[in-house]
Amino acid sequence: QSNNGAYTPCVLQSVSLQSPVGELQVSGCEKGVHTITITVETAESDLSCHPAELKPELQHCVKWLQSYFRSAESVSSLRLPVLHHQLLQEDSFTACVLRTLQTRVPVGQTVSYKQLAEMVGNPKAIRAVGGVMRRNPVPLIVPCHRVVCSSGASGRYMGGRGDHIKQWLLFHERQEH
Template structure:
């Protein structure tokens, strides 16, 4: 407990403008808990409603919180091409089981500027043949960009799906030098 008497379920959030549009960042006492793409008013409101339902309590806008300030700084540096990885505490409470296992492996084992196939990632967590389940885990990732689900592609060279949209995935892969910069 800190001097404000906040409980551990308190969720703070802020918006950050990026090269792929506004991102909503939300954090708990344990770490960054959500990154939401295309954070228009409607997306922001829906994301905050879901966080309140899952974690309890109304999320509070707090761009000055130390964790969100640092997360914003690291995300801005990433989009400026000055940072290749994130060193932020992460709150994994919105994801469990196989999905959490896959996302943790992705976060630690697939560095900037590289990609991995869905099937290869399934093998890495000891579940060969679970490529579709890996795809589902990527779609459920509550921490995109920071936990780089954009780096998971099809083994035949296809880009695969992406919860943030394929244009966003292409831009992230171009930023990391994996794909050429889109022409338009």
């Protein structure tokens, strides 16, 4: 919002980052990160990035992601990147589920869709929680890969195209615990 109350749209920047799970496209504005998109292609283990004059929150997000891929546990001591996606600004079921997952399920732990529904006070909303995971605009920072089936199966990731990525992320986090 500007001083006269009119809505001022965000000026977005984006940066590409190579990671062990593929190319990450991070976009955001001066207020925070809007989206992280994982491109499912042959992954390289290079964590290089070329942040040409990035806004401070995007710079912080890139550093956070680089730290995560070097050592998942290392991000436990880092400030989470500020998120500025509209889904997370609202006071909605979706925002509540994403915030709860981000703040209450630490590195190396998993939670079932059912448990997450219970954590947000709506134990019958198991399918709705799955829908929220599918629409998560900021994977890795909001760790939807840590949500698994009650049976213990890892479940789908990125509509099934990224199931191997979910397995890699869970293994990456567990090997340090």
